[in-house]
Amino acid sequence: MATVEELVKQYETDEKLQKEVEAILADGKITFMEFVTFAKKHHVNISPADFPKYVEEARKLGFVK
Numbered sequence: 001m002a003t004v005e006e007l008v009k010q011y012e013t014d015e016k017l018q019k020e021v022e023a024i025l026a027d028g029k030i031t032f033m034e035f036v037t038f039a040k041k042h043h044v045n046i047s048p049a050d051f052p053k054y055v056e057e058a059r060k061l062g063f064v065k
Contacts, residue, residue: 001045004054021063028065030055 002010011017024034032051039046046054058064 001043004044004046007042007044025058025063030058030064 007017011021020038024030024038032048035046035051035054036048038044055064
């Protein structure tokens with residue numbers, strides 16, 4: 001299982017991952033289903049209860065509105 005930190009580090013250099021994130025966030029938001037699907041696809045151990053925390057972090061980073 002990857003950690004969130006490892007995935008963020010990978011995002012910095014992985015163009016394919018960047019494009020995937022860009023496609024998910026094209027509408028300026030992320031749904032719970034998109035969040036869970038993305039986490040499962042990338043084998044990231046994230047609790048669904050952490051969803052609000054990660055959305056807020058994404059908002060701070062300018063990924064979502």
